């Protein structure tokens with residue numbers, strides 16, 4: 001039994017527009033039998049935070065192209081991407097790439 | 102008599118002086134007309150500089166005494182050529198600082214012309230350069246600042262046909278472009294010709310910067326193997342931008358270019374610098390390393406020559422607004438047709454679906470404002486107002502026909518989406534309505550019907 005964990009979510013680069021224009025969210029993930037990983041977090045965000053047009057954020061079981069995911073200030077590719085096991089107080093950032101100039 | 106003669110002679114001398122002064126001014130202006138390149142040509146190599154002149158020493162003295170930079174740094178700069186792709190909000194401050202610092206050669210590329218709405222952020226251009234090629238205008242400003250910098254303006258669109266020939270001739274490339282296809286094109290051309298790419302972008306109140314393809318680090322495709330869906334890409338004319346934000350990011354780009362060019366090296370090779378102007382926060386992110394699976398810089402690359410980037414990204418290589426075509430002809434009216442509806446005082450509802458911040462800039466007097474996002478989300482307070490207004494129009498109508506609703510936005514894209522939403526709502530969530538969108542939106546209204554209506 002994994003205890004509930006509190007994590008800090010941030011959205012930027014325009015991704016916050018899908019979350020009521022709020023950039024920072026403190027969320028508590030409920031306890032469940034196995035540890036929380038990024039894959040489950042995406043499912044949780046989709047079910048609990050994204051009310052409208054989830055396809056603008058997730059595609060399949062990962063984020064849509066053009067969104068970079070950062071875990072504790074590092075590219076999630078360095079952390080195991082979808083398999084990364086979330087820890088209490090982790091900071092997860094979803095940033096939409098900018099193209100303007 | 103003699104007095105008159107000497108008086109005339111004096112005036113003659115004065116006029117002659119004036120002529121000389123004017124001739125000098127003319128020569129100077131002619132001199133400053135820099136050859137605008139409409140196609141890519143082969144450049145002669147940069148002249149080798151063995152030592153700094155006394156003028157160089159005085160001019161660059163404040164950076165020469167920096168131990169990190171020094172005489173060798175300055176000489177290295179003078180031997181370096183930099184291609185600036187895009188002379189807009191990022192490219193202007195970048196080119197300015199590169200020229201001021203004494204870079205050897207700067208190529209300034211932009212296909213566009215200067216417009217009034219550029220001036221708040223594209224600070225090398227002035228009121229008098231409206232209509233001029235941006236590359237030319239930027240080159241003028243750079244030349245004025247430092248005539249010893251070789252400056253080559255390119256008035257052309259970077260394409261798979263010309264990108265390699267151009268980029269091969271420069272030591273460092275700076276991506277200051279404003280659209281997704283160009284970003285992939287520049288990346289691939291840099292990987293294929295082995296050039297470091299100092300890339301920045303900005304939108305609204307945020308900026309990002311990374312140096313790609315540098316000292317074994319990742320390229321743009323390593324990070325973004327797939328382009329974003331086109332409908333998720335917002336440009337500066339849609340999303341807005343505060344001028345100083347690309348200004349700050351362009352200055353950061355200049356810093357990294359100067360560090361690479363002078364020999365100090367950049368630390369942004371595997372790092373993403375994010376700037377949040379609203380919270381005045383910088384954040385540095387450790388990025389993934391070069392990906393073995395990358396399509397262009399990986400172990401088995403599939404991109405071995407430049408491809409069709411507009412096709413790859415599903416969008417055009419410009420930041421000009423896309424024109425959607427979602428509706429049939431009978432679901433749309435022109436601004437002229439709408440004008441006659443107003444003139445005939447035919448009962449109808451005009452619905453403006455722009456965000457409130459844009460409605461504050463300008464709107465038509467009778468319009469009801471409900472932003473497209475509120476319609477899509479079925480915001481209850483907005484739906485109530487909509488129902489009420491439809492009911493009022495219905496009361497004015499003598500017959501039993503459906504209430505006509507005309508939808509308007511800035512350019513006629515969102516209004517089409519709103520028509521589709523309203524058609525779904527018609528007869529269920531609201532009374533039966535006949536919905537049409539006004540082609541070209543308020544900007545067409547300003548251009549064709551009411552020239553006193555503001556354009557933005």
Ligand SMILES: [Zn+2]
Pocket residue numbers: 319320321322323324391392395396397398399
């Ligand atoms: Zn790569």
